Amino acid sequence: xxxxxxxxxxxxxxxxxxxxDFEVHGQYFTQLNTAETEINLxxxxxxxxxIDSCSQIGLAEIGIRWEGDDSFEFESHLQYSVIDGIYPxxxxxxxxLSHGITASHIVPSPKSLVGAKTAIIHHTPSTVDEMVIKKxxxxxxxxxxxxxxxxxxxxxxxxxxxxxxKIMRETLQQIQEQEPLIRKILVRAHKAVDMxxxxxxxxxxxxxxxxxxxxxxxxxxxxxxxTVIAGPTFRYIEHNEMMALxxxxxxxxxxxxxxxxxxxxxxxxxSTHLALEACLxxxxxLPRQDALYALTTGAATLLGIEHLTGSIKDGLLADFVVWNxxxxxxxxxxxxxxxxxKKEYSWEExxxx
Amino acid sequence: MIIFHNAxxxxxxxxxxxxxxxxxxxxxxxxxxxxxxxxxNAEKIDLHGAFVTPGLIDIHxxxxxxxxxxxxxxxxxxxxxxxxxxxxALDSVDxxxxxxxHALEGGVTTxxxxxxxxxxxxxxxxxxxxxxxxxxxxxxxxxxxxxxALGENxxxxxxNQYKRKPMTRMAIAQLLRDGFxxxxxxxxxxxxxHVKHNLELRPFIEVLRGEMPLRLHCHRADDIxxxxxxxxxxxxxxxxxxxxxxxxxVDAVKxxxxxxxxxxxxxxxxxxxxxxxxxxIAKIFKEHAIPFAIMTDHPFVPIQYLKYCASEAIRYGLDxxxxxxxxxxxxxxxxxxxxxxGSLEIGKDADFVVWSxxxxxTEAKVLQTYVxxxxxxxxx
Numbered sequence: 001x002x003x004x005x006x007x008x009x010x011x012x013x014x015x016x017x018x019x020x021d022f023e024v025h026g027q028y029f030t031q032l033n034t035a036e037t038e039i040n041l042x043x044x045x046x047x048x049x050x051i052d053s054c055s056q057i058g059l060a061e062i063g064i065r066w067e068g069d070d071s072f073e074f075e076s077h078l079q080y081s082v083i084d085g086i087y088p089x090x091x092x093x094x095x096x097l098s099h100g101i102t103a104s105h106i107v108p109s110p111k112s113l114v115g116a117k118t119a120i121i122h123h124t125p126s127t128v129d130e131m132v133i134k135k136x137x138x139x140x141x142x143x144x145x146x147x148x149x150x151x152x153x154x155x156x157x158x159x160x161x162x163x164x165x166k167i168m169r170e171t172l173q174q175i176q177e178q179e180p181l182i183r184k185i186l187v188r189a190h191k192a193v194d195m196x197x198x199x200x201x202x203x204x205x206x207x208x209x210x211x212x213x214x215x216x217x218x219x220x221x222x223x224x225x226x227t228v229i230a231g232p233t234f235r236y237i238e239h240n241e242m243m244a245l246x247x248x249x250x251x252x253x254x255x256x257x258x259x260x261x262x263x264x265x266x267x268x269x270x271s272t273h274l275a276l277e278a279c280l281x282x283x284x285x286l287p288r289q290d291a292l293y294a295l296t297t298g299a300a301t302l303l304g305i306e307h308l309t310g311s312i313k314d315g316l317l318a319d320f321v322v323w324n325x326x327x328x329x330x331x332x333x334x335x336x337x338x339x340x341x342k343k344e345y346s347w348e349e350x351x352x353x
Numbered sequence: 354m355i356i357f358h359n360a361x362x363x364x365x366x367x368x369x370x371x372x373x374x375x376x377x378x379x380x381x382x383x384x385x386x387x388x389x390x391x392x393x394n395a396e397k398i399d400l401h402g403a404f405v406t407p408g409l410i411d412i413h414x415x416x417x418x419x420x421x422x423x424x425x426x427x428x429x430x431x432x433x434x435x436x437x438x439x440x441x442a443l444d445s446v447d448x449x450x451x452x453x454x455h456a457l458e459g460g461v462t463t464x465x466x467x468x469x470x471x472x473x474x475x476x477x478x479x480x481x482x483x484x485x486x487x488x489x490x491x492x493x494x495x496x497x498x499x500x501x502a503l504g505e506n507x508x509x510x511x512x513n514q515y516k517r518k519p520m521t522r523m524a525i526a527q528l529l530r531d532g533f534x535x536x537x538x539x540x541x542x543x544x545x546x547h548v549k550h551n552l553e554l555r556p557f558i559e560v561l562r563g564e565m566p567l568r569l570h571c572h573r574a575d576d577i578x579x580x581x582x583x584x585x586x587x588x589x590x591x592x593x594x595x596x597x598x599x600x601x602x603v604d605a606v607k608x609x610x611x612x613x614x615x616x617x618x619x620x621x622x623x624x625x626x627x628x629x630x631x632x633x634i635a636k637i638f639k640e641h642a643i644p645f646a647i648m649t650d651h652p653f654v655p656i657q658y659l660k661y662c663a664s665e666a667i668r669y670g671l672d673x674x675x676x677x678x679x680x681x682x683x684x685x686x687x688x689x690x691x692x693x694x695g696s697l698e699i700g701k702d703a704d705f706v707v708w709s710x711x712x713x714x715t716e717a718k719v720l721q722t723y724v725x726x727x728x729x730x731x732x733x
Binding site: 062063064065091092234235236237238239240242243266267268269270271273276279282283284288328329330331332333 | 421422619620621622623624625627628652653654655658661664665667668673713714715716717718
């Protein structure tokens, strides 16, 4: 029952900032015109909450090592779900809120060839069940170097790309039989050769495949892909498969008309650098408004939660962020972050927003 | 003589000058100022309205020494002993490593590089230009400091993994003191012999003589204080590396009189001792007049993103001017090279970066990077 007036509000349809008013009633954006209080946002930019499309936030807790790391299980099992490993009071949630991230898609560590059922959660530290926006969203895999090295290190067996493909096909078959609700398959892959496997799997299985990282996609001529969860590029080159890692990836995907969204893969890059990832894309000539769309509505659409959040639109959950300047200016600061209409973070104590 | 014009040159000097023409000759800057008549024999380079800053300086990185992709040839840590004072950056730097190319792509023209933080005493660091045909031609300072490390890293490598000393912070402090104690006890003749023949105590003697500082990796408040305590005991110059919890004990850091290189706060804290890491430290140190530079600790934050480390400090309240200085002239001053690098002033090395936009704007991209007056990088 609060009306926010005079702000520059990001409109996901026109992809531009417009001087509009909006109203929040309980947890939702509405236009009932029954607001009891009015808050003046003159001079501020307002965006939907940013969504990190691939993150291990809460699953791999920051500042500690194995004790807080539930991102990887050596022996795979179809029933694993990230929901069972998320620690809601990881400091990273607070940090993410202070950088305008209101939700994340939680994906297990790249070490897992066969990962777990992923979930999308709000950054509202409470119980994980209350944080969940959507559970069992998709099933995650990791192919190539990371999966191989995990097996080699454990001397489990010498695993080749052939061996990985075999395990993937078997597991996809099982998912088809045992998890009828899961239609999305998320695959971490850097190298072009691994993306070629995905091209084949796309023809063999009725799932919707999404690549995470996609470092060498620009090398593949002509292949078409569903929305790619690209990046993060603000990170060190961990292994040989990532030699081509560059923020140029985003504009190259745009040129090929392959839709993409941003991620940090927190803690690989910190979730606080989600906007920075988009800034690097802008540096490489991606239009600012397209970057903002991908951070918000684009991410929500990929994750199938666009009817719940991701835009400032009547009937959606009131997840929004107030910025002191254009959010893709390198020095922009979050003034306040709201989730479901409630202020979860503000820059200064006592700020009226 | 080469004359660069049609750009906004930012000097990064005391007066915050901007100027219109940059003249260089034989790798040095010979004129900065308003446009003036160009001699006939000079080459004239039009920068098409770009923005020019001094070359960026990262005084805490492991460029060329850390095996970033092929872990089996990592030459940054001599893991065999916790006490390895004779290790020297120059013996492990590979000038053909791709990290030097990345440095140039990010506008970084000078790095201080060398041993990492596994050992209590790791070895000697060096300061190098990021371009030049040979290692020798890149050297600015061959022996720029004795690098040591306190806290979790030596505890983890030796105590936790190897089950040997040091297992505790007490043993780390003792190992560090040991070098200085033994060096102090030597006669002048023995000291000279150690220096001349590169014997084990040579670096400690050099530090005791004030020829180079002690550079101690310290994240946690207790480690910072241990570093300061030991430096005061032996009356040596200390440079605080990382100084992650420095903002929590800012008065003590200030009172010590020592300088700090802060970062890499652009990393997600991956261990207990960095959980209080924050980019706000730069602003807090500025407010307390503690001299500091901002680092990447490459490869942990890739060297090409040094600029973004300074940007992040601005987001957390640091002014733009200090942010730029923290990766140029202040960094140069902290390693006593401000007479040669860090600003665009007459007599200095012609190290500079041509940007498409003002450096801290989102769209700003490095177009060209020059080292000693020579172009070593150009964007496609």
